[in-house]
Amino acid sequence: MEKEKQVEILSNLIAIDSVNDKEAEVADYIASLFAPYKDREDVDIEQIPYTPGRDNLVITIGKGSKILGFSGHEDVVDTGDLSAWDSDPYTAEIRKGQLYGRGASDMKGGLAALVITMLDFLEADNIPGKIKLLATVGEETGEYGAAQLTKEGYADGLAGLVIAEPCDEMQEVGISAKGVIDYAVTALGKSVHSSTPEEGINAIDHLIDFANEVQSLTATFDEVDPVLGKLTHVQSMFNGGEQINSVPSKAVIQGNIRTIPAYPNQVVFYALDHLVEQLNQKPGYNLSIQYIFPEEAVAGDPDSSLVQLIKSVHAQMYPEPIKVVGNSGASDASEFLHAKGDFSIVQIGPGNDTEHQSNENISLDVFYKSVEFYKKLAEAFFIEKVEF
Known part of the structure; x- marks a missing residue:
């Protein structure tokens, strides 16, 4: 996908004021991007209402028994004092290679990167395996979208789950959380x-x-x-x-x-x-x-196959080795860990430390590169035997 189209998708997501509400508009928009492929046997699009106007979204592409989970939340936090912003928080603005807007970092940037990754696989008609996107409501105020999807079985049977929360511009992978x-x-x-x-x-x-x-x-x-x-x-x-x-x-x-x-x-x-x-x-x-x-707290394993795979793919793309860290803040991982199956949950996304602040932003270079990272990670994930 051309970079201009990637920016358009992220900008359109930022334009939706989904402050703990109206996530259905986010789900509708993302679903519309996959609509051209909805008649394919290997594509499934499902919106799961939480309450009126608040829809989770589950999109599955590809085939096979091994499933890679992608996840991002659709809601954002309040803008706070508008006078503290240098531009309209719901109109994406690019300045010196940074895209500004509410949710740019946390985490419409990460969500957009996952969506673009899946769309690129579909456009190329080269899906490496079965990938399931879990886009959730209400993460910022209680993870109730993730709780709903977990309770209804949408996360059961995953072989691994990648949540695109901001992680120091893809330089950290979070394996545990308080x-x-x-x-x-x-x-x-x-x-x-x-x-x-x-x-x-x-x-x-x-x-x-x-x-x-x-x-x-x-x-x-x-x-x-x-x-x-x-x-x-x-x-x-x-x-x-x-x-x-x-x-x-x-x-x-x-x-x-x-x-x-x-x-x-x-x-x-x-x-x-x-x-x-x-x-x-x-x-x-x-x-x-x-x-x-x-x-619940999330206990991660730094030696899990998914973490080792991420480290391997990251080393091929980035000059500095990735750091394996814990997260002091909560995320949807605390709900998805209750799903049926034995799988690792990690957090790695293109955002930075401007989350929840005025003038929230994301580096476009980091954003573009995250898409390539997710592609390579998905391709490597479905190789039956990977040497670490």
Whole structure:
């Protein structure tokens, strides 16, 4: 595919405002690119609605029992302060070899590269094997598109999965990732006038007890992952009370825990639940805890055949050796790991560290080269025996 057409595809994706919504427009557009091939026996196009206006997309090309998975998410984060942008975030603009726009790096650039790779195989009528694209909704706010596709079996039976998340302009391959536990603890009390506090129950006082004790509790999860580091915990939001001269009857604290494979989410859930139960044994305490879209940590294998294959293909194309890393942020990998089958999941994409920022951008040279990388990787993937 000519470079001008590649830029057009990426620009059209950026033009769609899919901030945790309207992903169906992204799915419609990508599906339209494959429409000329829809009558082929080796092409399948399926849109899977999550909610109205929000469609996942699964496109399968090629034949065979061995399946290579490609994945990218269709949503983007909010633009933030528009005055901080030097151009319209939904109109791709090229300046000095960089293409600017919301989602350029995270991750419409990577998604476009995967789409172009598959279209090139179709145009050349030379598909090396069976390739399945899983394009998802809602990655930025909870990975619920990936969860839906996994639950419905679309990721079952893969032999490997490549997620095109931004990875230092294709210089890193992410093999593991921290999990996420967002929690909210609510304390209920009894409101009375502040002049007679002994007649009420102070919800904030009780929540402060939880806030202090949960810090000590999470500190006991002190094992260090060699790639991801330690489990981390941040108390990020606290609010409560009705007015300054009343004993507060309700208070809420929210926190964020980033887990590692040594501490599965259920282990952390049990510890937090137990703490709440202990506090509720005290007179007047009424605490409850809720978990919001928890995601499991992803444990990767640096010696897996897929990682070794990526290293081999990368060495043929890039002057510097690729770095094998862990990712502190969550991704759709945390949901796809629950699919049936024993396969590696890796992240490697053409984006950079401007993700989630104003003036988000992607290097066009890196973008073009990523397409060639994905092609060579797919071709090598389907060779029955590869020497590393």
